[in-house]
Amino acid sequence: MDITLYIKELLFRHDCVIVPGFGGFIGNYITARIDKSTGDFFPPIKQISFNKNLNTNDGLLIGKISEANGINFNEARAIVAKYVTKLHKKLNNGETVVFDHIGTFVNNKEGNVQFEPDVKANYCLNSFGLESFQCFPLEWYDARKRVIEPIYKNAARKAHLRKIIWRAAVIAPLLMLMVATPLRTDVKIETSTLNPLVTLDLEHNKSTVDKYVPIENVIATPIAETNNASAEILEKPVVEEKIPLKINYRLIIGSFMSYGNAQRQANALVAKGFTPEIIPASNGFFRVSAVGCPDLETAKLRKNNIISMFPETWILKAN
Numbered sequence: 001m002d003i004t005l006y007i008k009e010l011l012f013r014h015d016c017v018i019v020p021g022f023g024g025f026i027g028n029y030i031t032a033r034i035d036k037s038t039g040d041f042f043p044p045i046k047q048i049s050f051n052k053n054l055n056t057n058d059g060l061l062i063g064k065i066s067e068a069n070g071i072n073f074n075e076a077r078a079i080v081a082k083y084v085t086k087l088h089k090k091l092n093n094g095e096t097v098v099f100d101h102i103g104t105f106v107n108n109k110e111g112n113v114q115f116e117p118d119v120k121a122n123y124c125l126n127s128f129g130l131e132s133f134q135c136f137p138l139e140w141y142d143a144r145k146r147v148i149e150p151i152y153k154n155a156a157r158k159a160h161l162r163k164i165i166w167r168a169a170v171i172a173p174l175l176m177l178m179v180a181t182p183l184r185t186d187v188k189i190e191t192s193t194l195n196p197l198v199t200l201d202l203e204h205n206k207s208t209v210d211k212y213v214p215i216e217n218v219i220a221t222p223i224a225e226t227n228n229a230s231a232e233i234l235e236k237p238v239v240e241e242k243i244p245l246k247i248n249y250r251l252i253i254g255s256f257m258s259y260g261n262a263q264r265q266a267n268a269l270v271a272k273g274f275t276p277e278i279i280p281a282s283n284g285f286f287r288v289s290a291v292g293c294p295d296l297e298t299a300k301l302r303k304n305n306i307i308s309m310f311p312e313t314w315i316l317k318a319n
Helices: 004-011 060-069 073-091 154-183 204-211 259-271 296-306
Strands: 016-019 023-030 033-035 040-042 043-049 097-099 102-108 111-118 248-254 279-280 286-293 313-316
Touching: 004 016, 004 023, 004 060, 043 102, 043 111, 060 073, 060 313, 073 097, 073 102, 154 259, 204 296, 248 279, 248 296, 259 279, 259 286, 286 296, 296 313
Parallel strands: none
Antiparallel strands: 016 023, 023 043, 033 040, 097 102, 102 111, 248 286, 248 313, 279 286
């Protein structure tokens, strides 16, 4: 089995992918840059380097192979070990090992592994679809040739005149009303009817309000016991008891040899609002379950919901 396909897929989402017994691939982020001498613009990239000392199994690559092929953890680990043995054999024989779109490996005279990255490969998701391009500087331009719109001197006078006309249109009707009102002796002015929108008197308004007040807004007050009158007894609402669902499937987001690592992962899940569980496996590992589900369809649906946060999530059938 060629494990380079899984390595490339993991490099898009992780900054470090370790091949147990061989070394680790590290993603180095490089910001966008400009070559002023040629006018070339380059997008951000994540360039890959290699460190042979990072060879301790962290479960990332093996977990990915296990999930993709539907095999257990031990079988996936055996596949990786077999592949690494072939790599060392080729390198010791002086052959060049090529990882497509990652880089090239070769042993130097001292027997140390040298890695040459593929400069055309870019594992930065934010730069997906972006390519380098060339842009030449603009030709010389004389800013004095711009056409400037003339400013009229009477613009301020016109604006001031519009303000005066608007104020007169508002004030004139009020002045006419103030002059015409004292001439009539039969006009009765009440403070309660100054608002022209009010068409009912106070009592009518009160009856209308009482008629249309929703009963939900009325607050009931307890009645004291007077003259042999007893207070009304309210029945308590019946609370339906929920029967817990049986957990038949679990969503596993990580498997660790150390219980402390599993506990740290569980604490991180609690901070995100999950209720995790640590499940000991028969092979000595500790699996961290994020969600428990009653059936397989629900488990698949929940997996799709959290796959963006935990790309290595896989489904485990409960015993």
